[in-house]
Amino acid sequence: MSRLDRYIFRQLGVALLAVTIGLAALVWLTQSLRFIELVLDRGLSFSVFIELTGLLLPSFLAIILPITTFVVSLFIYVRLASDRELVVMRAAGLSQWQLARPVLAIAGLAMLVCYVLNLWVVPRSQAAFRAWQYEIRNELAAILVQEGVFSSVGEDLTVYARYRDPDGTLRGILVHDAREAGAPVTILAESGHISPGPNGPRVTLENGQRQQVEKVSPPPGSPAGTPPQLRLSILSFSENSVDLARARSGEADSRYRNAQERTLDELLHPDPAEHIPERDLKRFIAEAHQRLSGPLTTITYALVALATALTGQFRRHGGSLRLFTGIAVVVALLAFGLTASNLAARTPRLIPLIWLNTLLPGLASAWILSGAPGWPQRWWFGRRGMGAAAS
Template sequence: MSKFDRYMLSQFLTLFSFFALVLVAIFWINRAVILFDRLIGDGQTALVFLEFTVLGLPRLITTVLPIATFAGAAYVINRMTSESELTVLQATGTGPWRLARPVFAYGICVALMMSVLTHVLVPMTKAELNQREAEISQNVTARLLTEGTFLHPTSKVTFYTRLIGNDGVLRDVFLSDRRNPDEGVIYTAAEAYLVRNGNGTTLIMVDGLAQRLQVEGKQLATAKFRDFSFDISALVSNSTDESQSIDSMVTFDLLKNWDDLAAKTGQTHGDIAEEVNARFADPLFCIIAAMIGYATLIMGGFSRFGVWREIVIAFGLLIAIDGFSSTLVETVRQDASRWPVLYVPSLVGAMLVLAMIWQTAHPGWTKRLRAPKVAP
């Protein structure tokens, strides 16, 4: 690799790192607010929130890598054009095919990063995240035993206890059950106990009142009770789902016998084919994103007004290709033999890139075709 190639590659990687960091921060803040509200609201600690955030970062990074790749390529080419660096290079005989070499190397570097994420890190963190979610869902104390706070184990259930004694007795309990659309029930009790009953969990309420409101007719019925048992097994998952999902398995495990894998995970061959090939297609798309940013801007040439029009066109091409790939997912899931169509968007993008670079290298070919032929 020449000194000029190393210079351009360093510029690409520096700007790529900057845009990736900014985009990850923006997406992370947006998701962290929702995650923080859900976990802290369920009585989890800040350490659990931090753990879930770290486990979710690899998948988040795969989302922003193609955008950051395109942004880095477009920014560097735009800067080198505005500072006449590319003009000088082209004046010394450096053609667009030669200039594309460091851009292609840059795309390969990002594709290797994406490959490590999609094939190894994302499945591993997904498996760990599923395990931690199952452990937390089993923890009844974390879901219900948070004193002085209104908790929502599900969207239709609200639970509150004023105080939890050292002996485990819940004081002044409030439980609202709105899962039945025809009626809502509110239970209040002076004391309550959580009792494990085999694989189930029961809330025993003592000295309380049950208020049942019929939605039709708006009739309210009340009943006092000395003790009342309420099965909360449906609110808290007490068993870990033993079936493993394909998105939490590394690619090497997905390349084994698909019949056994489908029986183990409960998913079809089409789902497996889509998951495997998507992990190879995503890194290729990063190369295409870098090359589209370069080819579109280099074709625009030098302009004192900048190359913002070409940047918009390049971004539009990137969105169109990505949107096209999204429409092919269901096709592969329905028929596993159609897996090659997942690579069609990258192939289309590569053809567009080659056509734009060829057009830049041969700018006058259309005029020569239209020029009248002179008789000998």
């Protein structure tokens, strides 16, 4: 690597590191706001909050690193062009591809980082994140019950306590349990306390009523088509207990894992014993191709940046149409890539769209950097000559 290569590579590396860290921190901050309630209102420790939200960072980095590579490459080379440094380098005899070497080197390193993230780090971090969520929802469900608040423990269990004594005893308790389909239960109790149980936290209630709405078949002789009747069943008790966790024995070990949690081998060769639905099998295949193709977009976006910066003339004032064109191309590629991934997850025969979106723009940019061979040379060099004369 020549001195000029090291000069440009150093600028690219510092800028890429700063922009990637800054953007990742911004995305992490916006995404972690939905978990801050667990610390402020639910009593979860700050260290658990940091660990839980930190598990999201690898997936953020895998997504934004190709984008930041494009932004940094375009910004550095446009600045070099506006400061006439590229003119001096070309006068020294450097070709387009020689000028492109630092960007290709930094993009290659970023691509390797993305492969490590996509194939190893992200699946493990997503699995750990889902496990934390599962534990908070089940094993740590007791921290979700706060006095004076209707606390949702899962989607179909709500607990309310008017206040909590210093010793942890709950007073004025209401529990609405809709986990059993078609038979919701509402429990009112004077007091209670939370204790560990065989399947997770359990609230033991004292001196209360259990109210359940049940469907009763129509009495004999009713007209055909008569809908079932609803009957309110009320039971008074001196002591009753309700499990706050949804888990049952062995359920934690068999928790269904989504596509983001699985390794590449599990996506391409799922275990038949899991009886995975056909819809999810299609998603697994699309996710596998997305992981393999995603890091290559780092090279593609870098080539788009080079084709934008090295084949046009940039001035200190004006001449920014080509710059906006390059940005618009990458924005369009991101939008098309998202659409292609969604379509491929539903229809596997559209998976080639993922690879087409990944490779074709890079090949087209490389063709432009090479001088557009096969294109009418008079037109191509005439356009470049007019741009050079204008500068």
